[in-house]
Amino acid sequence: MWINSRRLLPAVGTTIIALMIGACSGDNSRVVVPAAVGPEDLTTLPEADTFGTVSGAPTDPAPNSGAVAGKVFHPQAEMIVYAGPGGNPIAKLPAVQMGSPTWVPVVSEQNGWAEILLPTRPNASAGWVHEDSGGFETARNDYSIKVDRAAFTLEIFDAGKSIGKWRIGTGSAAHPTPAGRAYIIASIAETRNTYSPIVLPLSYHSNSLETFGGGPGTVGLHTWPNDSFVGKPSSDGCVRVPKDALDQLVKVPLGTIVDIT
Amino acid sequence: MSRKKAVAGGLGVLSAALVAGAVLTPAAGAAEVRPQSKATTSGGSGVDSAYAVSASGLLKVNPTPAVDDSDGYSEASLAELTVPTLAQLRVLTARAGSGQARASVADLSVGLGLGRPALTASAVEAQCGVKTSSSLAKAKLGTVPLDVQAPPNTAVAVPGLLSVVLNKQVTHQDGTVTVTAISINVDGIQKLDLATATCAPGGESGGPTSSSQPVSSPAPVGGKAPTPTPVRAHLDVTG
Numbered sequence: 001m002w003i004n005s006r007r008l009l010p011a012v013g014t015t016i017i018a019l020m021i022g023a024c025s026g027d028n029s030r031v032v033v034p035a036a037v038g039p040e041d042l043t044t045l046p047e048a049d050t051f052g053t054v055s056g057a058p059t060d061p062a063p064n065s066g067a068v069a070g071k072v073f074h075p076q077a078e079m080i081v082y083a084g085p086g087g088n089p090i091a092k093l094p095a096v097q098m099g100s101p102t103w104v105p106v107v108s109e110q111n112g113w114a115e116i117l118l119p120t121r122p123n124a125s126a127g128w129v130h131e132d133s134g135g136f137e138t139a140r141n142d143y144s145i146k147v148d149r150a151a152f153t154l155e156i157f158d159a160g161k162s163i164g165k166w167r168i169g170t171g172s173a174a175h176p177t178p179a180g181r182a183y184i185i186a187s188i189a190e191t192r193n194t195y196s197p198i199v200l201p202l203s204y205h206s207n208s209l210e211t212f213g214g215g216p217g218t219v220g221l222h223t224w225p226n227d228s229f230v231g232k233p234s235s236d237g238c239v240r241v242p243k244d245a246l247d248q249l250v251k252v253p254l255g256t257i258v259d260i261t
Numbered sequence: 262m263s264r265k266k267a268v269a270g271g272l273g274v275l276s277a278a279l280v281a282g283a284v285l286t287p288a289a290g291a292a293e294v295r296p297q298s299k300a301t302t303s304g305g306s307g308v309d310s311a312y313a314v315s316a317s318g319l320l321k322v323n324p325t326p327a328v329d330d331s332d333g334y335s336e337a338s339l340a341e342l343t344v345p346t347l348a349q350l351r352v353l354t355a356r357a358g359s360g361q362a363r364a365s366v367a368d369l370s371v372g373l374g375l376g377r378p379a380l381t382a383s384a385v386e387a388q389c390g391v392k393t394s395s396s397l398a399k400a401k402l403g404t405v406p407l408d409v410q411a412p413p414n415t416a417v418a419v420p421g422l423l424s425v426v427l428n429k430q431v432t433h434q435d436g437t438v439t440v441t442a443i444s445i446n447v448d449g450i451q452k453l454d455l456a457t458a459t460c461a462p463g464g465e466s467g468g469p470t471s472s473s474q475p476v477s478s479p480a481p482v483g484g485k486a487p488t489p490t491p492v493r494a495h496l497d498v499t500g
Contacts, residue, residue: 039409043398044367044384050496051338051354072486077391099334099358099492141486175499189491191332198491199498206499213497214337220498237499253486 032086032111034130041089048081048091048118048127050098050185050201050218056083056090057125060117061108063181065259067144067157071106072255073116073129075136081127085113090127091120098201100186103255106138119185119203121216123178143252145184147239147260149177152231154221154241156248164248169229169240175208177219177237182258184221187250196222198250202258206237221249221258307331308437308461309390311364313339313353318451320347326355333493334358347372348453358494361390362458364442369455373423373447378403380425385442387428389460395428395442413440422448429454436462 037045046052074095081091095102097119108115112132118125129136142159147168155165171177182204190199199222206217219237229240239260241249312324322344326337336356343349352367365386372379382400400407402417402425411427419425424446431439442456 039396040398043386043396043409046352047354047363047365049336049356051336051356096334096359096361098336098496099494100489103486139486140484143486171499186494186496187489187491188494188496189333190495191493192495193497195500199496201496201498209499212499215497215499216338218496218498220496222498235500250491251488254489255486 030111031132032113034080034082034133035086035088037080037089042080042092045080045089045092046120048093048120050119050203050205051216052091052120053122054081054091054118054120054125054127056088057081057118057120057122057127058083058115060124060126060181061115063124065181067146067155067259068257069142069144069157069159070140070257071138072103072141072253073106073114073136073138074101074103075129077135079129079133079135081116081118081129082113084128085111085130087128091118093118093127093129097254098186098188100188100254102185103139103253105141105183105255105257117181117183117203121205123182123204123207124180139253141253141256143256145249145252145256145258147177147258149179149233149261154239154245156252164245166242166245167230168242168245169224169231169235170233171206171219171235171237172233175206175236176233177235177239177260178204178207179260180204182219182260184249184252184254184256184258186254190222195224196246198222198246200249204260209236212236222246309357309360309362309459311355311357311362311387311458313355313364313366313457314342314348314350314453314455315457316344316347316451316453318447320344320451322347322453324457326353328355328357330358330362332495335495347451350455357458359390359492360460361388362460363388364456364458366442366455371445371453371455373445374451377421377423377447378405378419380443380445382407382443385456387440387442387456387458389438389440389458393430393438393440393460395440395456397427397442400443438462 079093080089083090104116106114113128144157146155149170154168182202184200188199201218201220204219209217221239223243223246224240307329310329312327315324316322328335338354341351348371350366350369355364367384370381384398387395396410413430415427417425426444429441429444439459441454445453
């Protein structure tokens with residue numbers, strides 16, 4: 001059999017070059033494949049949604065990095081989340097969160113893998129998805145939100161520029177709003193509770209309440225029928241905002257970081 | 262043991278539970294149990310539904326937790342549920358909306374009566390909408406392992422009047438489909454369903470759905486993250 005040497009040599013050449021690059025730049029060009037996950041493992045994995053709890057998840061690598069904008073990630077179908085590139089599977093990330101399409105912030109990238117923040121308990125859970133497998137889209141998000149609990153303020157930033165600052169209410173001493181780098185997981189046109197027409201649940205949960213009503217203790221952003229909340233720690237964890245603040249908050253993309261200090 | 266004796270033994274266990282007050286409802290503080298609504302209008306309202314466990318017969322357990330999408334996307338979970346003499350279940354979840362439904366139970370153990378093998382599994386789940394399917398993880402009837410992904414309506418051969426159906430799928434007159442991960446019938450006097458989901462037709466193929474809310478994101482414009490569209494749903498956040 002004749003080998004077409006003109007076709008073979010470039011392939012060999014490319015391979016040699018790739019190996020040399022690999023040897024010189026360490027991990028950055030090494031392909032890390034996802035761990036195999038059989039149907040039994042898949043059935044056992046917890047769902048990465050607000051009702052889920054994930055064990056073995058890495059923690060947000062930079063939970064105090066402030067209100068940062070960045071890339072957001074949307075799985076088009078349920079995706080497996082891993083503890084690290086090439087690591088064990090820890091959860092299944094569905095394509096939908098409480099009816100909204102899933103958008104999560106990307107906090108790190110490496111070698112065809114992206115580290116994302118999860119909407120599950122415990123707070124500040126992160127995990128890795130394999131980008132080289134496809135089945136997702138990403139987008140640039142210029143927005144970020146900063147909540148200062150001591151000052152009772154919420155501020156929205158667009159590309160680093162403040163576009164609004166409001167006086168808000170926070171969780172009570174018994175049920176404080178948790179601090180950390182949360183994000184908006186969904187936009188809910190609330191059909192049963194009447195205190196706010198739209199509720200923006202966050203990825204964080206109360207540290208003092210395991211459940212609340214029929215929910216898992218999810219902390220959210222929403223308004224309130226009267227001004228009693230302004231400048232007060234009176235909620236059971238949620239950040240209560242004036243109606244005109246909510247009107248701006250509903251415009252920011254899902255996956256927007258809400259930095260709570 | 263003769264069949265008559267085995268049945269009597271089974272009945273004995275179950276009736277003892279009956280004396281102890283066997284019509285069980287979820288513990289206070291558990292997720293609200295909503296009755297299964299019938300699929301009437303084409304509005305998608307209440308058509309998609311799910312519940313993690315349900316039992317009828319000598320021991321009755323209302324569908325728990327149970328949700329449907331009549332108030333938009335809904336989800337519920339329960340850390341654990343013990344039905345004395347019948348079942349111990351952990352991490353029960355149910356969600357329904359956006360043309361989909363899903364239910365799951367983790368770490369379950371079901372006693373099927375005196376002399377009967379116990380059913381155990383580390384997880385079972387059923388889903389419909391994207392695809393109609395169910396699966397079992399480490400499920401066993403006694404020492405006999407059960408298939409992870411059995412074909413629809415797989416009957417497990419068991420001696421006596423015990424009937425176990427895996428991946429039970431029923432198409433109703435209105436075209437909705439109900440899938441149950443494990444459906445058990447003990448002597449015709451005790452039924453137990455684990456992980457049940459019901460969806461309107463059409464969602465599976467990605468074809469026109471019954472006007473349930475679309476999930477697709479608006480395509481990012483110039484790579485910018487899209488402005489969200491609020492979706493009808495109910496979630497109790499911490500006020």
